[in-house]
Amino acid sequence: MTTKRATTRSTSAKAATKPVVEPATKGERTRAILLDAAKRLFVANGYHGTSMREIADEAGLALGGIYNHFGNKEDIFVGVLMERHPFLVVLPALQAAQGQTVETLLRDAAWRMLAELGQNQEFLNLMFIELVEFEARHVSLMFETLFPPLMQFAQQIEKARGPLRDIPLPIVLRSFLGLFFSYFITDLIMGGQMPAAMKVGAFDHFVDIYLHGILTEG
Amino acid sequence: MTTKRATTRSTSAKAATKPVVEPATKGERTRAILLDAAKRLFVANGYHGTSMREIADEAGLALGGIYNHFGNKEDIFVGVLMERHPFLVVLPALQAAQGQTVETLLRDAAWRMLAELGQNQEFLNLMFIELVEFEARHVSLMFETLFPPLMQFAQQIEKARGPLRDIPLPIVLRSFLGLFFSYFITDLIMGGQMPAAMKVGAFDHFVDIYLHGILTEG
């Protein structure tokens, strides 16, 4: 805190995100700081638009120091992805969702997920980078983490009361995930230009349209 | 065609897209070739992941030659965007859509748009690049092109027969666009890993859920 370098770091350590796991050793703390710095820069400028020197500066250490924690640049990106991919961010919300009927369950899940993603809309950018600059090569690394909770959620839907239309459950799941993309991306894309009439109560309406779309009764 | 350079170019000019407007002068033809080459590389590797030398090679000319047609690298990206942004690609489909009822109109529009985007799923990447690497700075340039046809489509919906639920028309429009993002992005993201049950008849189901969601009668 009182060294020159620590001071230098503090000027650039803006909007630091609370780490997923509180780091125990000093090495782990530096690693966490690096991941957080890299995340901010990747989100803002893309993978190839971010240099190792910028990451070092943002984290408050010298270029060479990075390589004590990561083998190369791509390893850093993978590290960020494994901690901050929107699918992972959203998982706790999905697991916490509750409801006796299909409608209340999905509505609760939707709003919990929005609350989680709404603060961190930026994380969608990580997904886009993964899609464009890595051709989605790393998503498979998360698959075994994501699959079991998703299956559990599917079972929760099946057990819930309420008349579902004749739609295969996998399609219900996929379109439920799609609901968020449809909302966030129309927001991101049209961003500043979007007429207010397309914004007021939009998520409410989106969820409503979706639920009315899969249920037999209003 | 018989010069050495023309031969060199032909080896790299794979999957050339039919130009939007058939170029008249030689300069316009070279410009079109450059845009097409740049589009392929941007889509594959992102903006910062593509170098001017790669674009020159892919187009079959020398690095310096590019600057007869574009002031700098960003100008090329803007050029690509203004010709190939998915919104523009989809516009003719939207304008050609027909139907007496809201349901038949939107169903027709959806399938026409799918046919347009389905061949060029890659174009979504242009949108992602614009979002991440340019913070959507260029979308406003297309706004005046996009807005009038969109408003006309809105009027077409209003005039069509069929009972719409109590949802503001702007929200109907926005969620209709979102429908495509929800479908394409769930496809791209899970890509290879997605269970077959999430794929069979998926777009059909998505459109069905959407229409059932906005209409009062099944």
Next chain:
DNA sequence: CCTACCGATCGGTAGG
């Protein structure tokens, strides 16, 4: 974990 350095490549330009 830093300093000092490596070869390679970057976007862009001068001059023809």
Next chain:
DNA sequence: CCTACCGATCGGTAGG
């Protein structure tokens, strides 16, 4: 439209 070049910056490493 090409050749030859510019200074700047890239990812990564050796050595301490």
